[in-house]
Amino acid sequence: MTPATTSDFLAAERLRSERENQSAAGRPAASLAAMARDERGASNRGASQHGVTPQSEDFSAWYNELVFKAELVDRGPVRGTMVIRPYGYRLWELLQSDLDRRIKETGHVNAYFPLLIPESYMKREAEHIEGFAPELAVVTHAGGKDLDEPLIIRPSSETIIGEVMSRWISSHRDLPMLLNQWANVVRWELRPRMLLRTTEFLWQEGHTAHANADEAMTETMLALEFYRALAVDTAVMPVIAGEKTPGERFAGAERTFTIEAMMRDGRALQAGTSHFMGTNFARAFNIQYTAQNDEVTLCHTTSWGMSSRMIGGVIMTHGDDTGLVLPPNLAPFQVVIVPIGRGEQEAAVLAAADELAGRLRRKDVRVHVDDRTHLSPGFKFNDWELRGVPIRLELGPRDLEAGTVLMARRLNYYPQASGGDRPAKEPLSLDSAVARLSFELAAFQEMVLRRATDFRDERLVRTDTWADFVAAVAVGWALALHCGDQACEDEIKAETTATARCIPLDGEPESGPCVRCGRPSAYGQRVVFGRSY
Numbered sequence: 001m002t003p004a005t006t007s008d009f010l011a012a013e014r015l016r017s018e019r020e021n022q023s024a025a026g027r028p029a030a031s032l033a034a035m036a037r038d039e040r041g042a043s044n045r046g047a048s049q050h051g052v053t054p055q056s057e058d059f060s061a062w063y064n065e066l067v068f069k070a071e072l073v074d075r076g077p078v079r080g081t082m083v084i085r086p087y088g089y090r091l092w093e094l095l096q097s098d099l100d101r102r103i104k105e106t107g108h109v110n111a112y113f114p115l116l117i118p119e120s121y122m123k124r125e126a127e128h129i130e131g132f133a134p135e136l137a138v139v140t141h142a143g144g145k146d147l148d149e150p151l152i153i154r155p156s157s158e159t160i161i162g163e164v165m166s167r168w169i170s171s172h173r174d175l176p177m178l179l180n181q182w183a184n185v186v187r188w189e190l191r192p193r194m195l196l197r198t199t200e201f202l203w204q205e206g207h208t209a210h211a212n213a214d215e216a217m218t219e220t221m222l223a224l225e226f227y228r229a230l231a232v233d234t235a236v237m238p239v240i241a242g243e244k245t246p247g248e249r250f251a252g253a254e255r256t257f258t259i260e261a262m263m264r265d266g267r268a269l270q271a272g273t274s275h276f277m278g279t280n281f282a283r284a285f286n287i288q289y290t291a292q293n294d295e296v297t298l299c300h301t302t303s304w305g306m307s308s309r310m311i312g313g314v315i316m317t318h319g320d321d322t323g324l325v326l327p328p329n330l331a332p333f334q335v336v337i338v339p340i341g342r343g344e345q346e347a348a349v350l351a352a353a354d355e356l357a358g359r360l361r362r363k364d365v366r367v368h369v370d371d372r373t374h375l376s377p378g379f380k381f382n383d384w385e386l387r388g389v390p391i392r393l394e395l396g397p398r399d400l401e402a403g404t405v406l407m408a409r410r411l412n413y414y415p416q417a418s419g420g421d422r423p424a425k426e427p428l429s430l431d432s433a434v435a436r437l438s439f440e441l442a443a444f445q446e447m448v449l450r451r452a453t454d455f456r457d458e459r460l461v462r463t464d465t466w467a468d469f470v471a472a473v474a475v476g477w478a479l480a481l482h483c484g485d486q487a488c489e490d491e492i493k494a495e496t497t498a499t500a501r502c503i504p505l506d507g508e509p510e511s512g513p514c515v516r517c518g519r520p521s522a523y524g525q526r527v528v529f530g531r532s533y
């Protein structure tokens, strides 16, 4: 079936997401109402294009509509695959260039490894294949005949890179080997969700080999710090960095570290992971070196990854009822100028808008002039609000006469402590607009971080009783003592759907009874629990 219009796509997506979420959210009525609104507005393209189900009403419907309406993604022909549209891909490029810079600055180099992996490679590390088996896509037939050995479409590249490393490393002089790959991977998804869980997604995977455990551990933490800094400085997600409990580790890893971000529905999103493999993969793939004393020694390896799901994290960390809210460091357009004027005035206003845009571009501001003549200013305002542009400038004939431009911020979150709300719209002098906008964009970035941090802190609760724990994970995260027993973790999950997200790196030493079973706590500190994506 070829859907005829955007609203067909949206209706189909909404129905599907409703079926998926009916039991969890239990609120199909709200989404049906939203669909009715859309259908009424279908004849007027403006109304149908800009309305999204309010986030507060149905978070899941809000997300599923927004990723399409903001033109971030489209659906691929194979269920669970996605097309990343130019606006969404620009977000990915901005994340990618930031992370790539951090990776290269610390001595890593990029390379590319094959998409197809012999099945025998995958089987060499027992836990690895066991962890990935249900998600693998396998090529059994090619070139018009059955293959002698099935080929796995990479779900991750530890095995193929491990095999190559064993050929490239022979002496202590070859270490450390610090590789990174930007690539796509395939993990078959039974319950796909755009940008969050898709069968194919984009990511980077770092793979390193070291002479000893200490150096590999230092590398594992360095990579985690890339992700923490990327999340906080660029994506403005106030993440908690920590270690996974044994049950949540990567398949084949000795230790897994993570950054966990809180979405606006209180759920956690794992936004990047870094794994210390010990000698597990080195043993499976003979990654070894001759030390200075001529002893042949196994390497210690690491791997670490950040994927396009980070975009989903940005959407759900900052978005509101109106649509996306993008932090300026990540916004494809930081400023959009909407020229307003008809007839004779049109050319003068447009020329002034272009002139201002030129001055902003010379200061490296990502600016766009919306000169679509067939659309009304009101439509354009709604469009850019939905698409999360931090600052909109409205420029009409009267503004031009006064030598000003009207600035509208996408968000106004200024708690009383910082002087309270500022006016929704403010005139700026055209002469000083460039300097003022640099300041405003920096202030916007800080405001978005403060808002996300306040939100997270309000919903991160220290809990010592089971009742408090259950209440906390219903709307956010619980910081609780835990016995470290997997069966106890499983029980918590069965009763609340919450899982251990991480053991925070900056947790204070503490011990006491397990919040669930009362046995003595493990880990020497509290653990973050929450429902997750």
Ligand SMILES: [Zn+2]
Binding pocket: 482, 483, 484, 485, 488, 489, 514, 515, 516, 517, 518, 519
């Ligand atoms: Zn317990």
